[in-house]
Amino acid sequence: MNVSTDALGTTASGGRVSRLAMFQPVMLVWVALAAILVFLIVAPMEELVVSSFQHADTGDFTLENYAAAYSKPRYIQALWNTLKMGAAVVALAIVFAVPLAWAVARTDMPGRGFMRLAMLGSFISPPYLSAIGWILLAGPNAGWINKAWQWVTGDPGRIVNVFTFEGLVFVMASNVFFLIYIFTHSAFEMVNSEMEDSANILGAGPLRTAFKVTFPLILPAILGSAIITFLISIALYGVPALISIPARYPVVVIQLSEFFGNTPIQLEVAAAYSIPLLLITAVLLGLQRLVLRRRTHTTVTGKGGERRIVKLGAWRWVMFAYAMIVALLTLVAPTFVLFVAAFSKVWTRGLEWSNLTFRNFYYIVFEHSTSQQAIVTSLTVGAAAASVAIILALGIAYIVQRRLLPFAGALSFLAMAPFVVPGIVLAIGFFAAYAPPPFALYGGVSILILAFITRFLPVAYTASAAGIRAIHPEMEEAVRSLGGGRLTAVRHVVAPLLKRTLFAGWLLIFIPAAQELSTAIFLIGPKTRLVSVLVLDMSEEGRYEHLAALGCVLLVILALLVWAGFKIAGRDFMLRRDAS
Amino acid sequence: MAGLSLKNLGRRFGTFEAVKDLNLDIAQGEFVSLLGPSGCGKTTTLRMIAGFIDPTAGTIDLDGKILSAPSGSLPPEKRGMSMIFQSYAIWPNMTVFENVAFGLRLRKVPSADIKRQVHDMLNVVRMGELADRYPSELSGGQQQRVALARAVVIKPAVLLLDEPLSNLDANLREEMRFEIRRMHDEFKITTVYVTHDQSEAMVTSNRIAVMNQGRIEQVDEPYKLYSRPKTRFVASFIGRTNFLNGTKAADTASFEGFQVPLSALAEKAPDGGAVTISLRPQAIRLHRANPAVSGKIALGGRIAERAFLGETWDYQFAARDGGLTLKVAAPPDTVFEVGAEAWVELDPGEMVPIA
Numbered sequence: 001m002n003v004s005t006d007a008l009g010t011t012a013s014g015g016r017v018s019r020l021a022m023f024q025p026v027m028l029v030w031v032a033l034a035a036i037l038v039f040l041i042v043a044p045m046e047e048l049v050v051s052s053f054q055h056a057d058t059g060d061f062t063l064e065n066y067a068a069a070y071s072k073p074r075y076i077q078a079l080w081n082t083l084k085m086g087a088a089v090v091a092l093a094i095v096f097a098v099p100l101a102w103a104v105a106r107t108d109m110p111g112r113g114f115m116r117l118a119m120l121g122s123f124i125s126p127p128y129l130s131a132i133g134w135i136l137l138a139g140p141n142a143g144w145i146n147k148a149w150q151w152v153t154g155d156p157g158r159i160v161n162v163f164t165f166e167g168l169v170f171v172m173a174s175n176v177f178f179l180i181y182i183f184t185h186s187a188f189e190m191v192n193s194e195m196e197d198s199a200n201i202l203g204a205g206p207l208r209t210a211f212k213v214t215f216p217l218i219l220p221a222i223l224g225s226a227i228i229t230f231l232i233s234i235a236l237y238g239v240p241a242l243i244s245i246p247a248r249y250p251v252v253v254i255q256l257s258e259f260f261g262n263t264p265i266q267l268e269v270a271a272a273y274s275i276p277l278l279l280i281t282a283v284l285l286g287l288q289r290l291v292l293r294r295r296t297h298t299t300v301t302g303k304g305g306e307r308r309i310v311k312l313g314a315w316r317w318v319m320f321a322y323a324m325i326v327a328l329l330t331l332v333a334p335t336f337v338l339f340v341a342a343f344s345k346v347w348t349r350g351l352e353w354s355n356l357t358f359r360n361f362y363y364i365v366f367e368h369s370t371s372q373q374a375i376v377t378s379l380t381v382g383a384a385a386a387s388v389a390i391i392l393a394l395g396i397a398y399i400v401q402r403r404l405l406p407f408a409g410a411l412s413f414l415a416m417a418p419f420v421v422p423g424i425v426l427a428i429g430f431f432a433a434y435a436p437p438p439f440a441l442y443g444g445v446s447i448l449i450l451a452f453i454t455r456f457l458p459v460a461y462t463a464s465a466a467g468i469r470a471i472h473p474e475m476e477e478a479v480r481s482l483g484g485g486r487l488t489a490v491r492h493v494v495a496p497l498l499k500r501t502l503f504a505g506w507l508l509i510f511i512p513a514a515q516e517l518s519t520a521i522f523l524i525g526p527k528t529r530l531v532s533v534l535v536l537d538m539s540e541e542g543r544y545e546h547l548a549a550l551g552c553v554l555l556v557i558l559a560l561l562v563w564a565g566f567k568i569a570g571r572d573f574m575l576r577r578d579a580s
Numbered sequence: 581m582a583g584l585s586l587k588n589l590g591r592r593f594g595t596f597e598a599v600k601d602l603n604l605d606i607a608q609g610e611f612v613s614l615l616g617p618s619g620c621g622k623t624t625t626l627r628m629i630a631g632f633i634d635p636t637a638g639t640i641d642l643d644g645k646i647l648s649a650p651s652g653s654l655p656p657e658k659r660g661m662s663m664i665f666q667s668y669a670i671w672p673n674m675t676v677f678e679n680v681a682f683g684l685r686l687r688k689v690p691s692a693d694i695k696r697q698v699h700d701m702l703n704v705v706r707m708g709e710l711a712d713r714y715p716s717e718l719s720g721g722q723q724q725r726v727a728l729a730r731a732v733v734i735k736p737a738v739l740l741l742d743e744p745l746s747n748l749d750a751n752l753r754e755e756m757r758f759e760i761r762r763m764h765d766e767f768k769i770t771t772v773y774v775t776h777d778q779s780e781a782m783v784t785s786n787r788i789a790v791m792n793q794g795r796i797e798q799v800d801e802p803y804k805l806y807s808r809p810k811t812r813f814v815a816s817f818i819g820r821t822n823f824l825n826g827t828k829a830a831d832t833a834s835f836e837g838f839q840v841p842l843s844a845l846a847e848k849a850p851d852g853g854a855v856t857i858s859l860r861p862q863a864i865r866l867h868r869a870n871p872a873v874s875g876k877i878a879l880g881g882r883i884a885e886r887a888f889l890g891e892t893w894d895y896q897f898a899a900r901d902g903g904l905t906l907k908v909a910a911p912p913d914t915v916f917e918v919g920a921e922a923w924v925e926l927d928p929g930e931m932v933p934i935a
Contacts, residue, residue: 474669478727480656481630481663482683482734488657492682496673 029487030405033395037414040454044429045421048278051432052271056264065272069259078250079276085251086234088169090226093177096326098222099319101181105188107310109319118327119178124558125335126515127175128238128535129551133334134171135242136341136544138162142348144337163246171243172233174330179232180225187221188214193308206310220291227288231281235422237518241536252277253424253518260428260522267432274425282420335555341548360549371550374529379557381445381530382514385452386460386506392453393460394468394502398490401468402476412461419458423518426455431522443525451519456509463505467498500568507565511558582608582643584629584738584770590637591624598624600794602638609768611761612799613781616791617817623742625791626774630663630740631656642737662731663740666747668723670715676702676726677711683734701733704766705759721752725759732763741773745780757783778818782806790814806860808847811935815858822859822906824931828852836902838877844928856934861909863930866895866916867923877926879904883916897924 055062070076103109104116137144138160146158161167191214199209237253244251252273259270312319341347342360349355364371393415399405400412418426430451435442441450471494479489495502517532524533531554538547584606591599599621606612614622627633629640631653640648647654656663662683670679677698684694702708705725715723724744731739741760745753761784764771775781781788782802789799790813798810809815812823826835831842833855842849849855865871870878884905885896895908895916906924916922 472667472669474665474667475671477630477632477656477663478665478669478671478730479682480632481661481740482730483657483660483686484682485655485657488686493671493673497671 027405029395030399030408030411033392033399033411036392037396037411040450040457041414041417044426044433044454045417047433048271048274048425048429051268052275054268056266056268065268068266068269069273074250075255075273078252078255081249082234082252085165085169085172085249086230088165089172089176089233090230092169092173093180093229094222094226096173096177096330097180098184100323100326101184102188103319103323105185107312107316107319109312109316109323111320111323115323115327118331119181120562121331121335122175122178124511124562125175125331125555126238126517126532127172127236128242128517128532129338129555130175130331130334131171131239131242132535132539132544132547132551133336133338134162134167134174135539136337136347137333138167144350147348147350163243165247165249168239168243168247168249170329172236172239174334175239176229176233176236177330179229180222183221183225184218187218191217196308224288224292227284227291231284231422234280235277235424235518237424237521238532238536241521242539256424256428257521267428270428271432274422274428277422278420278425281422285420338548338551341544342552344545347544347548360545361553364546364549364553368546370529371531371534371546374531374534374550375553375557377445377529378514378531378554381448381452382510382516384449385456385513386509388449389453389456389460389509390464390502390506393457393464393505394495394498397461397464397468398494401465402473404486412465415461416458418454418456421455423455423516424521427451427519427522430454442523443527445528447523448520448528448530451523452513452516455516455519456513459509460505463501463508464498467501467505468494470501471497503568504565507561511562514558515554583610584772585641586625586629586638587641588638589625589628589635589640591621591628591633592636597794599628599635602794602796604789604796604799606770606772608643608770611764611771611773611784611786613773613775613785613788614791615775615778615781615788615817617776620791621794622774622776622791626740626742626772629738629772630661631659659738660736661738661740662734662736663742664724664727664731664744666743668720668727668744668747670718670723670726670730672715674714675711676707676713676715676718679715679726680730680733683730687734697733698729701729704763705729720748721756724748724756728760728763732767732769735767736769739769739771741771743775744773745775745777753777753780760784790817792817808932809858809934812856812858815932815934820861820907820909822861822864823934824857824859824904826855826857828855833857836904837879837899838926840877840928840931844875846929846932849933850935857931858934859906859926859931861894861907863927864897864906864908865925866897866908866910866914867925868921870923871925873925875928877928879924879926881922881924883918883920883922886916886918888912897922899924 052065053061053063055064100115104112135143138146140146140158140161140163143158143160143162145160149159150156162171195217196209196213199213200206204212234251235253237257240251240254241257244254256270256273259266259273340351343357344350344355345357345359346355366372396411396415400408421429430447431442433439434447434450441447475493475497476486476489479493480486484492515532516530517536520530520533521536524530531550535547535551538544538550586602586604589599589602589604590597602621602625604612614625616622624633628635628648631648634650634653635648636650638650639646642659647659671682674682680698680701681694684697689697699708699711702711705728707722707725707729710718710722715726718726727744744760745756748756757780760773763769764784773781773784785802787799787801788805790797790805792813798805798814800808805814806818809818809821815821815823824835826833828834828842828849832839833842833845833849835857845857867878870880872878879899879901881897881899881904883895884898887894891912893910893912893914893916895910897906897908899905908924910916
């Protein structure tokens with residue numbers, strides 16, 4: 001019965017096992033993955049830091065870039081403004097998100113299903129489209145709200161202006177609060193009702209229980225997501241580009257684009273100017289780790305316990321009104337206006353039959369070759385980045401989870417590292433590393449795809465690692481004991497079992513990647529078109545009807561894909577906690 | 581030699597020695613169990629044979645070819661073995677047929693042959709009707725049969741089983757023991773079976789290697805292992821026993837309340853002045869009066885405790901002179917009340933000196 005050893009090509013003979021027989025292809029894979037990660041992450045980041053200390057022409061070591069970057073009070077002011085804006089955005093986002101999360105997770109408020117849908121809408125809708133929506137609604141002169149006010153009261157003045165600090169903060173918060181919502185919502189779902197019951201039985205009323213027991217338990221989740229929200233908002237490009245310039249409120253991302261907009265490009269100065277952003281991010285994420293680590297000691301034990309719904313009585317309608325107002329302001333109103341504008345001949349005329357037209361869509365989809373190209377490019381770049389990121393992350397997560405090789409931990413560290421790099425800073429690093437020869441990638445789509453892969457690698461990695469952790473290692477050992485190698489096991493067992501997880505992860509990357517602006521803005525060449533960048537260009541030209549139609553096409557495509565995702569990957573794939 | 585041979589095998593994890601200087605020869609076609617409590621190194625040993633763990637000392641060879649050595653090992657997929665896992669590890673994305681056919685496909689067997697061999701094998705494990713089912717539609721016992729078919733159909737050089745029955749309920753476990761034994765009788769595949777359940781090992785194996793703290797304590801046939809344990813650990817791990825401590829002088833051994841000639845003991849006592857013997861409760865007979873059989877030892881005393889276990893009575897007998905207490909197993913019709921006077925009859929031929 002000793003047939004099989006030889007049938008499988010065993011080359012062992014005599015005293016020891018031959019080197020060839022011991023060789024496993026997985027080692028080559030490791031080397032390849034490490035090389036890819038160095039290319040995607042280490043090189044751009046290293047290039048960013050190095051070039052911030054380099055003289056633009058000679059390449060010699062210098063501190064001049066830093067001197068230039070912080071030479072004018074305006075530049076320093078922009079840094080300070082950014083922090084102020086970030087803090088205000090987080091505060092407002094918490095006001096939006098936390099009551100909603102509580103109401104949806106723990107009360108009998110009506111319309112909870114609708115709120116879940118609205119949060120999904122917030123995820124799909126890119127910030128720059130909602131900013132445009134608010135410009136149409138609350139622009140100082142032609143904005144609908146001011147127009148309506150003037151029409152109703154006859155007063156020629158105006159009551160709202162989006163081009164202010166308050167407007168900027170409000171629009172930002174509308175676009176980032178759903179992250180706090182997701183984290184807080186799942187924290188509320190973790191809190192066991194028995195913890196609250198024990199407070200009740202000791203004599204605490206509902207209000208006291210809420211403040212003494214429930215909220216302290218979810219505080220780490222709020223703080224942790226608030227930190228991430230702060231980081232996202234200080235690095236977001238679209239909303240400031242549309243609002244903070246007219247509002248004369250300079251912020252870091254705008255200043256960076258100015259350094260980039262000059263000819264010749266002041267890359268080295270931009271690099272020096274982006275270092276504080278990088279440092280703030282690293283420090284705050286470290287802090288967030290600390291906050292979340294403490295939580296594991298306190299509340300996670302609550303999982304699995306029974307959760308009782310709080311009966312709000314008449315207050316449920318108050319809560320409902322609040323939820324509807326938040327949904328209206330953050331999502332429904334700006335999106336509605338966008339759609340109306342897309343179907344209008346002239347957007348300022350508003351809802352009139354005579355104003356209705358399909359011309360804008362016809363123009364965007366069939367006539368205007370630039371926007372056709374932009375739609376195709378955005379979707380392909382998003383799809384390519386999502387696919388490569390998932391495959392790469394799967395490989396790394398597999399090696400790390402199965403402890404295949406020494407130093408696998410280094411791979412996982414690298415895969416998660418882009419998380420601490422704001423998209424716009426990543427773009428500068430990519431530009432520094434790959435725009436000049438020998439790579440000379442600037443101008444094509446390849447540099448966009450590479451940068452997007454890097455940007456979304458942490459999301460892909462978290463999803464893949466969670467998926468692999470759920471597969472019993474014996475499933476693969478069974479393959480190997482029957483004569484299949486590691487790669488056979490991955491192809492025939494691991495990959496098929498992970499299909500759903502991977503698809504959900506793919507969508508979680510594809511949707512933001514197809515609308516990504518912050519990373520794209522510095523990397524896009526004069527001839528490449530992305531929907532996000534084109535929207536910005538059109539808004540500068542005041543072509544709001546065309547822009548709105550383009551935005552609506554993008555939204556509809558993404559919404560259809562998410563719907564398909566629900567069908568295939570299950571209802572909760574968007575709400576995973578690690579989705580950030 | 582033909583067969584599997586483990587020589588001076590050792591495995592260290594950091595400072596912990598999971599397996600120490602282990603030697604075991606398994607003849608071709610033999611069924612050997614590694615039996616021991618959890619943490620004794622039996623699974624580590626099995627995984628070294630499979631190639632999932634590399635040894636830090638010693639070698640493993642099959643038919644004279646080295647498979648594993650500290651300098652490097654052949655990966656599992658090149659060993660021509662197959663393994664059955666505790667979790668069954670039936671791939672949920674494939675049907676029963678596809679699961680069983682997988683190893684044959686890797687070996688590039690023509691598809692008509694695959695079809696025939698898989699169906700024959702599924703019939704052997706009585707799963708022929710369920711070839712198109714997915715694993716989620718099968719019970720635990722059926723999944724284990726699929727695992728068995730999948731492992732055996734490739735005619736492996738060695739079949740490895742890692743506690744394959746521990747996730748099944750008691751009745752099914754008993755049925756599957758015989759199933760595994762039947763498969764072995766039919767195909768005569770060299771088999772290594774890891775378990776912590778002694779009756780599982782006794783039903784299935786030609787020989788059992790009892791392991792403790794990374795070492796093999798004794799390798800023997802099931803009957804010998806029970807009747808002639810060599811160490812204290814083996815005597816207490818396989819079944820229940822009484823340990824009696826005594827001293828050795830010239831040609832007799834003295835215990836509390838009685839003496840036996842050394843030559844009458846089951847085995848030669850080890851050197852040294854002290855001697856410990858193992859005496860199975862089943863080897864002790866209870867009487868109401870002094871039996872006075874020549875060559876046997878009779879002790880008077882009383883019943884201290886009792887419990888009825890269905891197949892036997894379990895008595896604690898306390899000897900009248902000295903503090904000797906003995907566990908005694910008696911058939912259901914041998915009824916003694918607690919506190920009753922009784923005599924025990926001990927056979928020196930059943931007393932096994934242990935190391």
